[in-house]
Amino acid sequence: MMVATGMKKSSMLDLLVLVIRRDLVLAMRRRADVLTTLIFFVMVVSLFPLGVGPEMNMLRKMAAGVLWVAALLSSMLSLGRLFSADYLDGTLEQMMLAPQSLSMLVLGKMAAHWMVSGLPLVLMAPVLGLQFDMPVQALGVLIIGLLLGTPVLSMVGAIGAALTLGLRGGGVLLSLLVLPLCIPVLIFGTGAVEAVSTGLSAVSHLSLLGALLVFALVFTPWVTAQALRISME
Amino acid sequence: MSGLDIWMRENPLAYVWLGSYAVAMLIFAIEIAMVVHKRKITLQQVRLMREAEDEAEGND
Amino acid sequence: MAINWFKYSAPTTFYGLAGKLIPWFAISSAILFVVGLYIGFAVAPADYQQGEFYRIIFIHVPSSILSMFLYLVMAGYAALGLIFNTRLSAMMATAIAPTGALFAFISLWTGALWGKPMWGAWWVWDARLTSELILLFLYLGFIALHASIDDPRRADRASALLAIVGSVNVPIIYFSVKWWNTLHQGSTIKFSGTSMHVAMQQAMFITLAACWLYAIAVVLARVRSIILERERNTTWITELPEVRS
Numbered sequence: 001m002m003v004a005t006g007m008k009k010s011s012m013l014d015l016l017v018l019v020i021r022r023d024l025v026l027a028m029r030r031r032a033d034v035l036t037t038l039i040f041f042v043m044v045v046s047l048f049p050l051g052v053g054p055e056m057n058m059l060r061k062m063a064a065g066v067l068w069v070a071a072l073l074s075s076m077l078s079l080g081r082l083f084s085a086d087y088l089d090g091t092l093e094q095m096m097l098a099p100q101s102l103s104m105l106v107l108g109k110m111a112a113h114w115m116v117s118g119l120p121l122v123l124m125a126p127v128l129g130l131q132f133d134m135p136v137q138a139l140g141v142l143i144i145g146l147l148l149g150t151p152v153l154s155m156v157g158a159i160g161a162a163l164t165l166g167l168r169g170g171g172v173l174l175s176l177l178v179l180p181l182c183i184p185v186l187i188f189g190t191g192a193v194e195a196v197s198t199g200l201s202a203v204s205h206l207s208l209l210g211a212l213l214v215f216a217l218v219f220t221p222w223v224t225a226q227a228l229r230i231s232m233e
Numbered sequence: 234m235s236g237l238d239i240w241m242r243e244n245p246l247a248y249v250w251l252g253s254y255a256v257a258m259l260i261f262a263i264e265i266a267m268v269v270h271k272r273k274i275t276l277q278q279v280r281l282m283r284e285a286e287d288e289a290e291g292n293d
Numbered sequence: 294m295a296i297n298w299f300k301y302s303a304p305t306t307f308y309g310l311a312g313k314l315i316p317w318f319a320i321s322s323a324i325l326f327v328v329g330l331y332i333g334f335a336v337a338p339a340d341y342q343q344g345e346f347y348r349i350i351f352i353h354v355p356s357s358i359l360s361m362f363l364y365l366v367m368a369g370y371a372a373l374g375l376i377f378n379t380r381l382s383a384m385m386a387t388a389i390a391p392t393g394a395l396f397a398f399i400s401l402w403t404g405a406l407w408g409k410p411m412w413g414a415w416w417v418w419d420a421r422l423t424s425e426l427i428l429l430f431l432y433l434g435f436i437a438l439h440a441s442i443d444d445p446r447r448a449d450r451a452s453a454l455l456a457i458v459g460s461v462n463v464p465i466i467y468f469s470v471k472w473w474n475t476l477h478q479g480s481t482i483k484f485s486g487t488s489m490h491v492a493m494q495q496a497m498f499i500t501l502a503a504c505w506l507y508a509i510a511v512v513l514a515r516v517r518s519i520i521l522e523r524e525r526n527t528t529w530i531t532e533l534p535e536v537r538s
Contacts, residue, residue, distance in 0.1 A: 245345035
């Protein structure tokens, strides 16, 4: 019995690693897509000072919000591709017929998606934060917040991507569905930075973000799997 | 204070009625009209389909 | 006394039942509106702080309550439809969405009109106003998703899943917005200082009931059209008197 569950666990983990690896390889073959998201992120953030003026005090105050909103928007951009390529070439159908749990496969795809489109944003954020003259401490909290929050965006977004699979005008619709659901992440993420810059502790915000992450980890793969089943019927 | 603000303070009831209740009633009226219209259109469609079917049966 | 509820959960019987009930709901809603507004405007006194402006409450509060409640009802029907695969539940969910969205809109609109004389601004980032706005977005997402899928079965199931995810998210959104609001110390409307007069409460509850009945009547009327549309190939539809004539 012990051996059996152990075997099962390792095979689940193998599966996860396999899916992530596969998606990463595929993403590396189409590096332009990854770069576009990143460039979009940088551009949106850089547009804000041009829109509101170069006054440093105001920019410092806005920085966290701007970075978060830009991260939210750019993660929307790449969501449409999460399942569509696999859907078009029939891989998704094969995945659904596979004996392994679809939720696990979906979790792997979510993880790969985050590594490709979420992680670069997190790594880019400090540089952009310096553009806004954010203090180092606030910058640190921003990065931790983004590390906890962007996976949630990928996971919640995956539900929307699965629901809008193969629909005309899917991209805009996807944002319409997913953005309202992402508001709590935005609030806690920016709240954490603001707490630090007003001299308070960011722990409560960050732990709430962590709670959202755990909650999303538990439920979204299953919900996304259901959504895929509905869309593929 | 703009003109609207002054008018609002002088005629609070008119402001409440025109601004809130008239708009709400208008929205209700539009919704009812849409529902009635939808019913009419759907009935028409179903009738047309039935007539087409009857004709097809008559031709057999 | 055993009423066979399942009998009415079939579109066939529900169609007729709804047709019979709609006029009653509609008429009682209209009567209650008149009574409620009479009490609200003629009997209830002016508030000593807010003057006549508070009278917006008789439409604002019922529509806010209904917009939130209808979302839950919609998600409930959606869940029923998804779990038990009943046709009618999915149709009910689709029929509720537009009414809920309209109530959310009315709530926002009247809230803005109330805010202007009270806070001096049409829009304040108050926790309740903000979450109402997000609720409207959720409704619009549901409607848009349903409208953009051609296959009715997939549309029903996909939007049902979205409604359920949304209803799980609603409390999270609400609390996060509330927290965000207290953090930023925005202005909030508080009635705690002024106790509400009895006539005000009566008027509010009566208009709430009126809005409720109105929503039921409109939703039933809409669901009848949806039933007609979806079941048009069945014999019972072609034998309906309104189709025969």
